[in-house]
Structure formats: structure tokens, C-alpha cells
Amino acid sequence: MHYKEHYELARRLLRAAYKYRDAINQARFPFSSRPAQSDEEGATYQSTEQQFWSQRFEAVNASKRELRAELLEAEVVLGRKLMNELQALFKCDMDLYACILEHLDSIGDSPEPDLILKEARTARRKIMFARLDCKDEFSLRISRSLEVFEQEIRPMLGHRKHLKAMRGARR
Numbered sequence: 650m651h652y653k654e655h656y657e658l659a660r661r662l663l664r665a666a667y668k669y670r671d672a673i674n675q676a677r678f679p680f681s682s683r684p685a686q687s688d689e690e691g692a693t694y695q696s697t698e699q700q701f702w703s704q705r706f707e708a709v710n711a712s713k714r715e716l717r718a719e720l721l722e723a724e725v726v727l728g729r730k731l732m733n734e735l736q737a738l739f740k741c742d743m744d745l746y747a748c749i750l751e752h753l754d755s756i757g758d759s760p761e762p763d764l765i766l767k768e769a770r771t772a773r774r775k776i777m778f779a780r781l782d783c784k785d786e787f788s789l790r791i792s793r794s795l796e797v798f799e800q801e802i803r804p805m806l807g808h809r810k811h812l813k814a815m816r817g818a819r820r
Contacts, residue, residue, distance in 0.1 A: 655726070659805035662723055665716040666735065666798060670791055672712040673742055676705040677779040677787070695756050702749050709742060734801055737794035741787070748773040 716735070723731050752773055776787050 655805050656807065658719075658723055658726060659802045662716075662719045662731065663799065663802045663806070665712070665719045666738070666795060669709070669712040669716045669742075670738065670795055672708040673745060673791055674779060674783060674788060676709050677745065677777060695753060698756060699753055702753070706746070706749075713739075713742065731798065731801060734798040735794075738791065738798070741791045741794055745776055745787075748776045752777060 720732050720735070751769070755770070755773075775785065779785055779788050
């Protein structure tokens with residue numbers, strides 16, 4: 650019974666983490682449908698971009714909420730260790746969001762000069778948009794951020810060293 654509960658929790662956690670990773674990658678996918686141009690007279694390029702990125706981030710936020718709910722249960726059962734293992738993935742999400750905010754600020758009515766520079770735009774685009782093969786630096790950073798978490802969870806799914814992982818998770 651105890652093993653089955655840990656197995657189910659581990660499976661849900663890993664699934665939620667993968668769903669979150671995929672949502673981040675999907676938000677970065679370079680080709681996406683743009684919202685229809687607003688018929689409002691006051692609609693600006695900035696407001697259209699805000700709407701566009703807001704729609705892209707809906708799935709990221711929904712999957713993050715799901716993962717945080719599973720992590721809350723894991724904290725009760727296994728302790729805070731797993732939460733700490735996912736901080737790098739949460740940091741990727743925050744970095745992407747910060748780049749999007751900088752992008753929106755750079756196209757606003759009174760953009761900040763530092764955000765308009767070609768180097769700044771290039772750095773933001775490397776984070777905001779994934780290459781089609783998802784082998785860019787930021788995509789690889791997202792994948793690497795899950796590796797430690799996977800190593801902690803996989804033993805609970807019946808992979809090697811199950812008992813050692815269970816003892817370590819209780820600490």
C-alpha cells in the first residue's frame with residue numbers, strides 16, 4: 650500500500666513536471682497563431698503583443714499550478730527535497746517571463762533605450778523563441794533542469810535502487 654501511494658505520487662509529479670516543461674517549450678515555439686487584430690481604434694502593436702504573449706502563457710501557468718499542487722502533496726509525504734530539485738525549472742520560467750516583459754517594454758510608447766539595443770533584442774529572442782529542433786541553449790537548459798528531479802523520482806516508479814530512494818525521500 651505504501652509503495653503504491655509513493656508510486657502514484659511519483660508518476661503524477663513526473664507527469665506534471667513534463668507537462669510544465671512542454672508548456673514552456675510550446676510558449677517559445679517560433680510559429681504560433683496570433684490573435685485577430687482588434688477592431689478597437691486604440692489597439693496598438695504593444696497591446697496586440699501583450700494579448701499574444703498572454704495567450705501563449707496560459708498553458709504555462711495552468712501546468713505550473715498543477716505541478717505546484719502535486720508538489721504540495723509531495724511535501725506532505727516526502728518532504729521539501731523535491732521542491733528544491735525543481736527550482737531550476739521554475740527559474741527558466743521566470744527568465745522567459747522576464748524577457749517577455751522586457752520585449753513588451755521595448756515596444757511601448759516610451760521604450761527604455763537599453764531594451765532597444767540590437768544586443769538586448771538578440772539576447773531576449775534566444776530565450777523567447779526556440780529553434781525548431783529545440784536544441785538551442787535555453788531549451789537544453791530546461792531539459793537539464795529536470796534531470797536531477799527525474800533521478801529522484803524514477804526510483805519511486807520501480808526503477809533501480811527503489812528502496813534506497815524511498816529511504817532518502819523520507820528524510
